[in-house]
Amino acid sequence: MSLRWQAALLDPLAPAGSALVHCRQQFLVDANGLLFPRDWLRRLDLPLLSEQGIGYFEGEPVYLFELDVPAEVPGAQWQSLRQLMMLHGEDRDLFRMLGFAAQIGTWASQHRFCGSCGSRMEQRPGERAMHCPACEVQHYPRLSPSMIVLVTREDEVLLARSPRFAPGVYSTLAGYVEPGESVEECVVREVREEVGVEIHTPRYMASQGWPFPHSLMLGFHAEYAGGVIVPQPEEIEDARWFSIHDLPPLPATQSIARYLIELYLSRRLGRPEPVLPG
Ligand SMILES: NC(=O)c1ccc[n+]([C@@H]2O[C@H](COP(=O)([O-])OP(=O)(O)OC[C@H]3O[C@@H](n4cnc5c(N)ncnc54)[C@H](O)[C@@H]3O)[C@@H](O)[C@H]2O)c1
Numbered sequence: 001m002s003l004r005w006q007a008a009l010l011d012p013l014a015p016a017g018s019a020l021v022h023c024r025q026q027f028l029v030d031a032n033g034l035l036f037p038r039d040w041l042r043r044l045d046l047p048l049l050s051e052q053g054i055g056y057f058e059g060e061p062v063y064l065f066e067l068d069v070p071a072e073v074p075g076a077q078w079q080s081l082r083q084l085m086m087l088h089g090e091d092r093d094l095f096r097m098l099g100f101a102a103q104i105g106t107w108a109s110q111h112r113f114c115g116s117c118g119s120r121m122e123q124r125p126g127e128r129a130m131h132c133p134a135c136e137v138q139h140y141p142r143l144s145p146s147m148i149v150l151v152t153r154e155d156e157v158l159l160a161r162s163p164r165f166a167p168g169v170y171s172t173l174a175g176y177v178e179p180g181e182s183v184e185e186c187v188v189r190e191v192r193e194e195v196g197v198e199i200h201t202p203r204y205m206a207s208q209g210w211p212f213p214h215s216l217m218l219g220f221h222a223e224y225a226g227g228v229i230v231p232q233p234e235e236i237e238d239a240r241w242f243s244i245h246d247l248p249p250l251p252a253t254q255s256i257a258r259y260l261i262e263l264y265l266s267r268r269l270g271r272p273e274p275v276l277p278g
């Protein structure tokens with residue numbers, strides 16, 4: 001359990017504290033970093049959609065200002081959560097706070113109106129929930145279960161490229177769980193859809209919350225059972241078997257994709273096991 005960052009439900013009516021400023025997967029950053037004095041921010045008259053009390057960083061209360069548009073603030077710039085992960089990803093507590101804040105902010109901005117009757121929703125006191133006063137519908141922060149799997153064939157691993165990836169990078173296969181499906185069924189279906197390969201006995205390894213935009217990654221390992229690689233045209237630019245002795249550029253160390261690959265390498269090559277990213 002992290003000591004520097006602790007998520008908590010703080011009352012936005014409480015005074016003082018520091019705040020993160022978020023809008024559409026971007027945070028406001030200045031020379032002092034990402035946390036701004038809350039009273040100072042209030043005086044800027046920012047286009048605020050929602051304010052949330054999100055927790056404690058190094059013991060200090062932290063709030064989140066979710067904005068309607070990425071407003072200009074003198075001396076500060078907007079940086080995407082992805083850029084911040086690349087810059088500060090080694091600081092796990094900071095990245096966990098930013099990931100949590102981005103998910104809460106995105107959820108709050110997308111649940112301002114009731115999807116059932118269209119009324120304006122209200123923040124429910126004492127609970128992280130949006131509430132419709134007209135029809136009593138409740139919305140909690142959104143999480144999308146997704147599977148991610150490393151498929152292996154002895155000294156080879158099946159890795160693929162999405163057109164969204166950085167040049168040259170190959171990763172494990174991933175996909176969202178569909179209604180009514182078990183995660184194991186999702187693993188089999190996604191591998192079949194994305195590369196046309198059959199697997200056997202998918203085994204759960206570990207999980208990771210992933211704030212792009214609100215996935216809960218459930219990590220698996222599976223063994224190849226048959227078929228030849230046929231990449232799914234829209235999703236997969238290229239997919240191949242790579243020898244564990246000759247791997248392409250891999251995803252960021254903070255990702256569970258990387259962890260699943262490193263874990264397999266460590267077991268195959270007798271190296272120390274990697275640490276699960278938080
Ligand atoms: N942390 C990691 O190591 C890691 C690595 C790879 C992928 N991921 C994450 O896994 C998730 C799923 O991977 P993917 O993009 O390959 O998914 P996918 O293969 O299911 O395909 C993505 C498509 O699914 C649809 N979609 C979007 N949101 C959805 C939702 N909530 N439920 C159902 N369908 C949805 C869209 O059409 C989207 O283009 C993404 O959030 C991605 O960021 C994490």
Ligand SMILES: [Mg+2]
Binds near residue numbers: 173175235
């Ligand atoms: Mg996919």
Ligand SMILES: [Zn+2]
Binds near residue numbers: 118119134135136
């Ligand atoms: Zn309603």
